[in-house]
Amino acid sequence: MEIPAELGRVLVIVPTYNERDNIERLVGRVREAVPSVDVLVVDDNSPDGTGKVADAMAAADEQINVLHRTAKNGLGAAYIAGFRWALDRGYDVMVEMDADGSHQPEELPRLLDALTDADLVIGARWVPGGRVRNWPLRREVLSRGANTYARLMLGVPLHDSTGGYRAFRAATLEKIGLDDVDSRGYVFQIDLALRALREGLRVVEVPITFVERTHGASKMNRDIMVEAMWRITQWGARERLGKLRRPR
Template sequence: MEIPADLGRVLVIIPTYNERENIEDITRRVREATPSVDVLVVDDNSPDGTGDLADALAEADERVKVLHRTGKSGLGTAYIAGFRWAAEHGYDVMVEMDADGSHQPEELPRLLSALEDADLVIGARWVPGGRVRNWPKRREALSRGANTYARLILGIPIHDATGGYRAFRAATLDKIGLDGVNSRGYCFQIDLALRALREGLRVVEVPITFVDRAHGVSKMSRDVVAESMWRVTEWGVNDRLDRLRARR
């Protein structure tokens, strides 16, 4: 499937922290699946040398770029740094993709094609046609439960609001604004989707196959889960209070 030419310049942003075992393969697959896109590796000073390997990949391929950060500061801030870099360098579309191979680069053309009629496209696991492979049942239950909770308390029509495989138009990020985004972990994904919906933008979910990582260690932790639950609950409660005040 060809990428629509009218989308303009596309940048795939891949945050990394200790992903040396994965970054070369995922970069290669992105370049093979979508030769016309560029890749930006945002490395948080990985102790395992991921940043050095990314630099070597960039030297061998002019479409691979690297943004080095001084330390591990969370997924959300890594993506925001990538978004800002993309805006400074004139990209029209920004794609979020994990480094661990859970997001299939071969599915990227479908996400980008869907962006022709949308402002934000989310690669979704929990919609018809979406699948998960090799994930522990506990993680699957946690993800399904978190997304159901977010959908109900926030009143949003999205089934995979925590999904991290997504494509934004640059204009979408401009409209929702990034200055007020404080989320660091996986609730960052919910935050941006919620902001897009509140701005009246069109958010579309495209089914994907999510594959658990084969190498390395997941960044999911109790602190990440706790932050997500707390922030989503806060957003939901504040939204209800705002609606009650508006009725008075």
């Protein structure tokens, strides 16, 4: 696929922590699906040597880059580091993509096409045409429940605000601001989507197929879930309080 000319330079950002068994295959699929995109691997000092694998890939392909961080500080911090790296180098579009193969690089053209008429595109599991493969029922119920809770509490018209396969215009990130974003886990995705909507930007969901990883361990844990529920509740309560205080 050729990137639509109006989108400009595109960077796919892939955060990693212990993804040695996945990263080379994933990046290869990205480069095959859309050969003109660049890739940035943001590695949080993986003990399994993921960073070294990424360095070897970068040495062999000038469109692959690696950003080494000194510690594992959460998904949100890794993406913000990647966004800042991209903005400093003049990229026009930044794509978030998991390293574990759950986000299909072959669907990237769909997100980029949708971005020609949007400010932020979210690859969504819980819209018509979206699907999940190899998830236990408990995980699906948890994800659907979290997204429903976010939609009701925050009043956002999104069905998969936690989805992590998404494409931003650089102008979108500059408008919503990154300086005061401190969400660390998957609630980071809700945070950025909410900021975009509150700025009046166009946020579009396109259906994707999410495939559960086959190698390595999921980063989802209780602390991440607690952070998400707590922040959604905080934001929702603040929004309602603000409406009550507004003059009628």
